[in-house]
Amino acid sequence: MKHPNITESFYYKIDPPAGIEDAHVRMSCHNHAAEDFGIQIEMNDISRSLMPEDDILPYQEEEFDEMENKRLKLLAGKRFHLTAARAYWYYGIKADK
Secondary structure (H helix, E strand, O other): OOOOOOOHHHHHHOOOOOOHHHHHHHHHHHHHHHHHHHHHHHHHHHHHHOOOOOOOOHHHHHHHHHHHHHHHHHHHHHHHHHHHHHHHHHHHHHHOO
């Protein structure tokens, strides 16, 4: 039972649920992780906002690049967990019928 909007290859990245209850627990865990990623993204954005926007000094360029790379990694992690949660949600809905 695979979500129609999730690619087949994604399912190789997550464990299959043992049943409806397991799917619900896994969905909840991935939602919690996505929430945490959201908080980390917000913290990264606040740190970034404390840097000057127009006049990044040479010694700040590396820090700025690191923040941008961190944001990208955090967004990818959040996307993974949201997709996994949706996959488990779909399993739970379909298996329940």
